[in-house]
Amino acid sequence: MDEAILKQVIEAVAQASPGGVPSAPAADAAAGFPLNNQQYTEKREQDVTSHCKAITEYVGSAMGDTVGLVIANLDRHLHESMGLDPRYRSIGIVSSRTGAGPQIMAADEAVKATNTEVVSIELARDTKGGAGHGCTIIFASEDVSDSRRAVEVALKELPRTFGNVYPCDAGHVELHYTARASLALEKAFGAPAGKSFGILVGAPAAIGLLMADTALKTANVEIVTYASPDKGTARSNEIIATITGDSGAVRQAVISARDVGVSVLRSMGHNPVSMTQSNL
């Protein structure tokens, strides 16, 4: 009977304290990163019921503690302090604790789909104790409905773009690929508009360097930007390289970078897994 009680109690404790008695791989993957998409959605809906007041500026939220907001008519003085183009009165904002790459990729799809401009992309050193960035992306438009639409599109893209982020307790490997870069990628990395573009991120930083080297040797691609803890990042523990070239070459380079990055984290004894579902 003792055994039966024991089992029952452990289950009760595990249930009462999420993460209290986790299975090892799940714990590893979740370390320093938000819940996966399914868990996240559940949690949000559950919690929200009792508290939520309707805020007209609130558009929605998504993985990575990403919040989407819209301001129809930004205060004139604030507009000046932020140094925004006075042409635009309305802004949409996508802001996260975890992730810059996924949000920038999502914003790139959003500007393609809407009549907005990406006026600002700022990176914070965050990921809630992880090795990377959070970000704040501002869309601007003359009409507020365009900014709102851009935020909606970006939030909806996030489960897809987070699919190529592979976190574990020791760091993470993150990759992004698009066949046609648009204005968000141009703003963030000087990506050549309309061309294939890839982003390679590894943490601890050395992994990003090896990923970049592997990518450049695998296929006929060019390096666009190279960022490291001292330069081009918000002092994150990442090396971030971006590449361009023919569509097939960029894709092949990105995949080879992922494989070598994931293998190094595994060699370190960890088990990086996609935050949603890989789509490369």
Added chain:
Amino acid sequence: MDEAILKQVIEAVAQASPGGVPSAPAADAAAGFPLNNQQYTEKREQDVTSHCKAITEYVGSAMGDTVGLVIANLDRHLHESMGLDPRYRSIGIVSSRTGAGPQIMAADEAVKATNTEVVSIELARDTKGGAGHGCTIIFASEDVSDSRRAVEVALKELPRTFGNVYPCDAGHVELHYTARASLALEKAFGAPAGKSFGILVGAPAAIGLLMADTALKTANVEIVTYASPDKGTARSNEIIATITGDSGAVRQAVISARDVGVSVLRSMGHNPVSMTQSNL
């Protein structure tokens, strides 16, 4: 009987492991932030008994892993390396892992009450995995007793100033208001001395922007500074705006900013609560 044992055991486990089986709101509020003041004091006194050696430079500690130290006669070469005014031999230091706003507000009261100057305020990217800052504030005086007194006053103010910090797992909302800004606020933000002054902080950063916009639209206040992850912060995931104006207007603006900030975090499915007790 099984039920009774179950309950007893869960209590025992919860007691043995602080935070092990917490009630949900408490866990949310504590995420990435230190214990509230009551818990903190208890913990400190308990642990200290066996280890503590008397260090004359140690003044005390407080919430946010804040330590207060005093150096009666700072080494001359160190003085130079730090670039401090050679006039002052004695310094008092308030340094924290979590919180810059609460400590700066507390330091502002301390300079009002003592014969000291605030010679340095530095922000670190910290909060122990949270989205914000830690800080290091240096008071200087000719007589060491003045610096010591300033540190004591500042530490004593912290439970009050932390009352307007509302953390949750996704970020935080933080507000500060004073009817009369003094030298610490002037040093940190260029606050006009003797005037009403308010600080608005939101994380993830977008929340701070919406709070600033709301404050400026609510009452007749002027923006003094605007800081974001790329500029004016230590790459924290915050937007920080400061405002001035008539006393009633600043207070009203700060309260409206708090309400909108807290509502956004709630819409995201979280439950931000004051770290001690709100005093706005």
Added chain:
Amino acid sequence: MDEAILKQVIEAVAQASPGGVPSAPAADAAAGFPLNNQQYTEKREQDVTSHCKAITEYVGSAMGDTVGLVIANLDRHLHESMGLDPRYRSIGIVSSRTGAGPQIMAADEAVKATNTEVVSIELARDTKGGAGHGCTIIFASEDVSDSRRAVEVALKELPRTFGNVYPCDAGHVELHYTARASLALEKAFGAPAGKSFGILVGAPAAIGLLMADTALKTANVEIVTYASPDKGTARSNEIIATITGDSGAVRQAVISARDVGVSVLRSMGHNPVSMTQSNL
């Protein structure tokens, strides 16, 4: 009987959830820092069995989530983007989530022992939620075997150099001493080559300042560099001072700095303990 079940269950829960019901000092020491060396090695070997693919560039890993990699023939374009001296084709990399001092000290021994140069040392704001840095150190050589050897030596030194890091939940105290500084310390801090050299680190930052003051007053040593959250760090919550002088004086100064730093953390109610074994 209830008591017996209770005890059995608590043990079971503690076992199932590492860190779930820890003894106080262990929990304190581990906060925000990786496992100690013994635990780490065990964990790594256990996890690695099923996943590991052989990557020729992978040299090994060590405490602080430190990874050692080697690239025999760095891509020419990447070489340019990184701004490295074109003379060297091969690089070795030591990159960590936790720790800059221990890795720099280890790299200093590695350059003494091998035919390599330290071409880059970058600091990230990391320690996985702790107050300090991660780092990325690049060795370069004409022959890849030299770079590989340097990485191997550095990884092997880490358990020793981590011995003088004393973490606890509130911050950490870290010290390093060498009788003869070499090229890694020269690169990182402008250490005078061949002379005795000491590094003093305290977090929250105020502790580092008191440690520096104590060191300078204890023995006849000179300050070489002084770094604080705003200047010279990657916005970490540390004050870092480096000192030089006669061998005995530097050693004595470092020890006195350690004692005062550890005492302050204890006064705050914490119990900082060496991550491996002190060797001062």
